[in-house]
Amino acid sequence: KNQVEQSPQSLIILEGKNCTLQCNYTVSPFSNLRWYKQDTGRGPVSLTIMTFSENTKSNGRYTATLDADTKQSSLHITASQLSDSASYICVLYGGTSYGKLTFGQGTILTVHP
Amino acid sequence: GAVVSQHPSRVICKSGTSVKIECRSLDFQATTMFWYRQFPKQSLMLMATSNEGSKATYEQGVEKDKFLINHASLTLSTLTVTSAHPEDSSFYICSARDSTRDTGSEQYFGPGTRLTVT
Numbered sequence: 001k002n003q004v005e006q007s008p009q010s011l012i013i014l015e016g017k018n019c020t021l022q023c024n025y026t027v028s029p030f031s032n033l034r035w036y037k038q039d040t041g042r043g044p045v046s047l048t049i050m051t052f053s054e055n056t057k058s059n060g061r062y063t064a065t066l067d068a069d070t071k072q073s074s075l076h077i078t079a080s081q082l083s084d085s086a087s088y089i090c091v092l093y094g095g096t097s098y099g100k101l102t103f104g105q106g107t108i109l110t111v112h113p
Numbered sequence: 114g115a116v117v118s119q120h121p122s123r124v125i126c127k128s129g130t131s132v133k134i135e136c137r138s139l140d141f142q143a144t145t146m147f148w149y150r151q152f153p154k155q156s157l158m159l160m161a162t163s164n165e166g167s168k169a170t171y172e173q174g175v176e177k178d179k180f181l182i183n184h185a186s187l188t189l190s191t192l193t194v195t196s197a198h199p200e201d202s203s204f205y206i207c208s209a210r211d212s213t214r215d216t217g218s219e220q221y222f223g224p225g226t227r228l229t230v231t
Binding site (some may be wrong): 034038041042043044045046049089093100101103104105107108 | 117119150154155156157159162203206208219220223224225227
């Protein structure tokens with residue numbers, strides 16, 4: 001069964017600090033993995049995309065890693081800002097004909113001043 | 114970048130009435146769109162896959178007669194919640210995939226519609 005598990009469920013950090021969010025998956029076949037940021041009451045917005053052959057990719061203060069052997073990914077946020085407070089969702093794109101996605105439950109990040 | 118819009122952004126309706134939500138791909142064509150439902154502090158749950166020119170494919174447990182989907186053009190899909198009840202109150206999000214790209218390509222999400230049934 002395709003599954004995506006994220007940890008922690010929630011995280012509170014102080015502004016300026018770094019944090020790392022984890023994602024473990026069992027999706028097969030694997031097309032790519034994306035991290036999304038979802039602000040409260042808004043739709044998800046893509047932060048990074050990782051394909052099978054990529055180990056790390058950065059987008060500003062966001063750095064995603066992928067270990068295809070252990071089926072783990074992480075999202076590292078550097079120098080957090082208050083605007084980083086949101087839900088971060090790990091999403092697996094599989095190679096099915098309908099292009100269905102498998103969503104993690106998300107990590108709710110709260111950044112305090 | 115590709116943009117998906119939804120209308121309305123929020124709607125309040127009375128129990129027993131029907132509500133239509135529109136999902137539009139603004140700068141690309143989408144033969145396939147997806148409708149999701151999200152409850153507070155939970156992730157997105159796929160309700161149905163909307164296919165242009167054909168019937169939608171519903172996920173198990175989703176009532177097709179209650180959630181009517183129409184995908185009449187390459188840029189527009191609509192979700193109609195019929196005979197709405199308070200338990201239908203939720204955040205509805207659509208996504209669309211550029212039909213010129215493969216099935217592994219990015220789905221672009223709309224901003225969501227908050228439905229409240231009183």
